[in-house]
Amino acid sequence: MEIAALKARIEALLSLAKAEGKDSVAVGNELLQGALTIMGSVYGTDSLQVSSLRNLAEELSSARTKESGSLHFRMGLLSSAVVGALENLKADLEAGLVGSLQKRIASEVLTDFIQLARAVLNEPGDGAKNVAAVLTASLFEDTIRRMGATFAGVIGRDDLQNVIDALKKIGILQSPQLGIAQSYLSFRNHALHAEWDKIDRASVNSALAFVEQLLIKHF
Numbered sequence: 018m019e020i021a022a023l024k025a026r027i028e029a030l031l032s033l034a035k036a037e038g039k040d041s042v043a044v045g046n047e048l049l050q051g052a053l054t055i056m057g058s059v060y061g062t063d064s065l066q067v068s069s070l071r072n073l074a075e076e077l078s079s080a081r082t083k084e085s086g087s088l089h090f091r092m093g094l095l096s097s098a099v100v101g102a103l104e105n106l107k108a109d110l111e112a113g114l115v116g117s118l119q120k121r122i123a124s125e126v127l128t129d130f131i132q133l134a135r136a137v138l139n140e141p142g143d144g145a146k147n148v149a150a151v152l153t154a155s156l157f158e159d160t161i162r163r164m165g166a167t168f169a170g171v172i173g174r175d176d177l178q179n180v181i182d183a184l185k186k187i188g189i190l191q192s193p194q195l196g197i198a199q200s201y202l203s204f205r206n207h208a209l210h211a212e213w214d215k216i217d218r219a220s221v222n223s224a225l226a227f228v229e230q231l232l233i234k235h236f
Contacts, residue, residue, distance in 0.1 A: 026055055027107050034100045045092035048099040049074055056106060070102050128232060130156050134225055138218065147208075150216050153224045154208035157201055160231050164189060168235070177202060189235070197227055 138149035165171035165180035184190040207215040
């Protein structure tokens with residue numbers, strides 16, 4: 018989910034929390050599910066933020082807690098906690114912390130795939146080379162698209178050449194990386210169209226190294 022969409026969704030949920038005349042149970046459940054979805058996409062589904070909110074929801078619905086107040090009272094407490102979590106996430110967004118977090122997570126994930134591609138490429142045979150080529154082509158495309166979204170605001174499935182052009186215009190991709198990125202468009206097309214005779218191990222290794230350079234420099 019992009020930053021602008023995250024902010025819009027947070028504002029919608031905060032407005033729902035302030036709405037009068039609505040059933041507190043229904044509002045509480047909607048706020049909880051909405052917050053968990055947003056926070057999961059930003060911090061990760063296993064993050065401390067998500068786990069804490071989920072644990073609180075489970076605690077307020079437990080038999081022991083039911084003795085301390087009515088369902089509407091407990092849902093009111095949950096809604097207050099959710100609003101606090103959303104306000105905190107909103108502050109993180111405004112401070113630019115989430116963007117940094119997302120870039121770090123993206124770097125970690127892509128780095129893991131680079132290691133996988135290298136491991137596959139070390140296996141003998143054309144089959145391993147071809148699998149590594151597909152992984153590398155996907156890594157190249159995903160990295161360029163992430164750069165386009167992060168630095169140039171290019172969101173969606175624009176032609177990859179257009180994304181590279183957008184990164185060129187704002188100076189993110191410059192010579193010699195610009196020319197190299199453009200040259201790997203052909204490699205990406207060959208790999209994704211299973212044109213194996215046009216791909217050798219050296220080109221896969223070279224493309225992997227280029228993607229790694231992009232990650233080190235920009236993420």
